[in-house]
Amino acid sequence: MTAMLSACALAAAIRSGDLAPAEVAARCAEAITAREGEIQAFAALDVEKLLARAQRPGLAALPFAGLPVGVKDTFDTVDFPTAYGSRIYRRHRPAADAAIVRMIARNGGLVAGKTSTTEFAFTTPAATRNPRRPSHTPGGSSSGSAAAVAAGMLPLAIGSQTAGSVIRPASYCGVTGFKPSFKLIPMLGSKTFSWSLDTIGLFAAGVADVAFAACALSGRELSIDPTARPPRLAVIRTPRAGAASHDADAALETAMRAAERARAHVREVTLPPEVESADEAHAIVQAYEAALALADEWDRHRRQLSPQLAVYLEQAAAVTPDTYDAARRTTRLARHAFADLVESYDAVLTYSAPGEAPEGLASTGSSIFNRLWTLLGAPCVNVTGLTGASGLPVGVQVVGRFGRDRSALTAAAFIEKAIRAA
Known part of the structure; x- marks a missing residue:
């Protein structure tokens, strides 16, 4: 396994x-050559262009310092085809870059290629395999982004999350995934699935690395706070804890005990009904918005949609505006109630995924432990360092209060360090 x-x-x-951007690009190119044939993390790739751009002077002075970055193939790119994981768009060449692509370029990042996504970032899997064990799913929908980082092909990759598409593949592939607060980083120029849920995410080796990338992109102070005291952590298992495997339970318990030994204040907390009710609201909001966001594809290109997506969109069209508006009201109340609940804590500690990456490539796994936090717009971080019974990674998830991304990242870095010391 490449580091x-x-x-x-x-x-x-x-x-x-000590290093030149060209040397880093060459290191990435070598890893891509060695592993891409098996892992299939990329939907489009231009290694020669990456190596040429890495020779450009002045990169070291920019925030990204000339580091190669992968971009999920749901974001428009002028230099690469953008298919959104769909047969409908297999020849599509956008006329403009997505905002995130320009943000990377302006800050000295080098887009190495487009990372594979499930169809329209929904559930039909891409061809990507898990670098930790290629017979297992890497998760989705940001499959290629998580896999490219896990395989040592890239130090950074961009994904997106509508339910669990950053945190779950990060857990399965053993990388750090960061889903910032909703709208912290603009989704402009992406293929929309749900405008109330779609959120940009970042993949990297460790918590400090995703914090570095978030700083470089946004210009905000999101680095780990070196002066922070041990965090106050609320452990929330949710009523869906029965879906957690023994591996997921063991990982959460290990993280809790490690945090306690490092002098964090850890307390188990139950979600109030006002927050918990939003878990069901997520499916309603997503379905109503997806039926409109993909209306053209449904009306004009229905036969080119996967059976899974076609059935989903047909059912989604039955969600009425009244049902949708009621779900939005539930969401609004849940966001306020969650903010009140976590006012006395620095972050929530919970499951990232039901367990190890499932065997096979027919499914990308379940987002059961992610969708509520996405609907709340909260910052989420997958923390690595733990494994299940078969040796595959099992992450734990740190969830922060909306808009307090630096606190969430700092708490995640604390837990990451505590796990390593355990």
């Missing part, structure tokens, strides 16, 4: 003059 690349360490080495 993952630390974005922080590479950027520091470039700025100190």
Whole structure:
């Protein structure tokens, strides 16, 4: 297994003059050559262009320091075809870059290629395999982004989450995934599935690495706070805890005990009904919006949709505006109630996924432990360092209060360090 690349360490080495961006690009190209044939993390790739762009002077002075970045194939790119994981768009060449692509380029990042996605970021799997064990799913929908980082092909990759499409593949592939607060980073220029839920996410080796990328992209102070005291953590299992495997339970318990030994304040908390009711609201909001977001594909290209998506959209069209509006009201109340609940805590500690990555490539796994937090718009981080009974990664999830992304990242870094010390 190729070692993952630390974005922080590479950027520091470039700025100190110990490494050149071209050397980092060459290292990525070597890993891509070695593993891409098996893993299939990319929908489009141009290694030669990456190597040429890495020679550009002045990269070291920019926030990304010339690091290669993968971009999920739901975001428009002028330099690469953009198919959204769909046969309908297999020849599509956008006329403009998505906002996130321009943000990467302006800040000195080098887009190496488009990472594979499930069809329209829904459930029909891409061809991507899990680098930890290629007979298992990498998760989805940001399959290629998680896999490219896990395989050491790239130090950073961009994904998106509508239900669990960042945190779940990060857990399955053993990488750090960060879903920022809703709208912290613009989704402009992406293929919309649900405008109230779609959120950009970041993949990297560790918590400090995703924080580095979030700082570089947004210009906000999101680095780990070195002055922070041990966090106050609310452990929330939710009523869906029965879906967690023994591996997921063991990972959460291990993280809890490690945090306690590191002097964090840890307390088990139950969600109030006002928050819990939003779990069902997620499916309603997503379905109503997806039926409209993909109306053209449904009306004009229905036969080119996968059976899974076609059935979903047919059922989604039955959601009435009144039902949707009621779900939005439930969501609004849940967001306020959750903010009140976590006011006394720095972050929530909970499951990232039901367990290890499932065997086979027919499914990308369940988002049962992700969708509520996505609907609440909360920042979420998958923390690595734990494994299940068969040796595959099992992450734990840190959830913060909306808009308090730095606190969530700092709590996640604390737990990451505590797990390593355990």
